[in-house]
Amino acid sequence: MNKETGIPVNKKNIVLIGFMGVGKTTVGQLIATKLGRDFIDIDQYIEEKYNMPIPQMFKEFGEQHFRQIEKETVIDICKNQHNKIVSLGGGAFQQAEIRQTCLTSSLVLLLDLSWNSWKERMDILVDNRPVLHNRTLDEIHELFQQRQLAYSKHHLKIRTDNQTPEEVADFIVKKLQHNNI
Numbered sequence: 001m002n003k004e005t006g007i008p009v010n011k012k013n014i015v016l017i018g019f020m021g022v023g024k025t026t027v028g029q030l031i032a033t034k035l036g037r038d039f040i041d042i043d044q045y046i047e048e049k050y051n052m053p054i055p056q057m058f059k060e061f062g063e064q065h066f067r068q069i070e071k072e073t074v075i076d077i078c079k080n081q082h083n084k085i086v087s088l089g090g091g092a093f094q095q096a097e098i099r100q101t102c103l104t105s106s107l108v109l110l111l112d113l114s115w116n117s118w119k120e121r122m123d124i125l126v127d128n129r130p131v132l133h134n135r136t137l138d139e140i141h142e143l144f145q146q147r148q149l150a151y152s153k154h155h156l157k158i159r160t161d162n163q164t165p166e167e168v169a170d171f172i173v174k175k176l177q178h179n180n181i
């Protein structure tokens with residue numbers, strides 16, 4: 001039993017964090033399937049609830065509006081749901097309230113990817129990530145580095161360079177099953 005939350009450790013939500021494109025959505029879904037737990041991807045949840053793709057929400061209402069909805073959604077899920085696998089969007093941990101709520105209620109796993117590996121994946125990411133639009137590679141690198149401070153607050157870091165999503169998910173599942181987290 002966790003002293004602060006009163007939630008048994010094996011019923012805690014598992015929250016995946018990390019930069020855009022590191023594999024949070026893909027790996028989260030795989031872990032959920034392997035553990036037989038429900039999966040919640042915060043971005044997909046918001047898109048369904050507001051019936052609008054995230055890039056359109058950025059375009060029509062602006063990033064601040066999305067960040068407000070993102071904060072309310074993550075906090076609501078962390079406080080009211082248990083035993084879920086939850087993948088956040090890459091910008092969520094920039095918000096102190098999200099960080100605080102996740103770190104006290106859930107097991108926070110950082111998916112870590114080096115900048116060199118990330119760059120190779122960039123082309124397939126750009127279309128659906130408005131944060132990458134109108135930014136040079138140098139500016140994206142700066143954002144990548146700036147965000148590492150928020151990501152440094154986690155319970156476990158998993159290095160994902162040269163690992164398939166399946167391998168990353170298997171590694172996490174083993175850790176969980178052996179109570180190594």
Ligand SMILES: Nc1ncnc2c1ncn2[C@@H]1O[C@H](COP(=O)(O)OP(=O)(O)O)[C@@H](O)[C@H]1O
Pocket residue numbers: 018019020021022023024025026027087090121124160163164165168
């Ligand atoms: N470990 C991996 N190796 C190679 N490609 C990956 C890996 N994890 C994810 N991808 C690919 O990168 C893209 C972004 O993955 P996604 O799960 O949406 O990341 P995130 O949710 O962190 O933004 C997808 O096309 C996915 O197939």
Ligand SMILES: O=C(O)C1=C[C@@H](OP(=O)(O)O)[C@@H](O)[C@H](O)C1
Pocket residue numbers: 018019020021024025043054088089090091092128129130131
């Ligand atoms: O890093 C960010 O600011 C964002 C990351 C995206 O999620 P993924 O990290 O799943 O791509 C999504 O939440 C939105 O486009 C903003």
Ligand SMILES: [Mg+2]
Pocket residue numbers: 024025026041043087088089
């Ligand atoms: Mg995602």
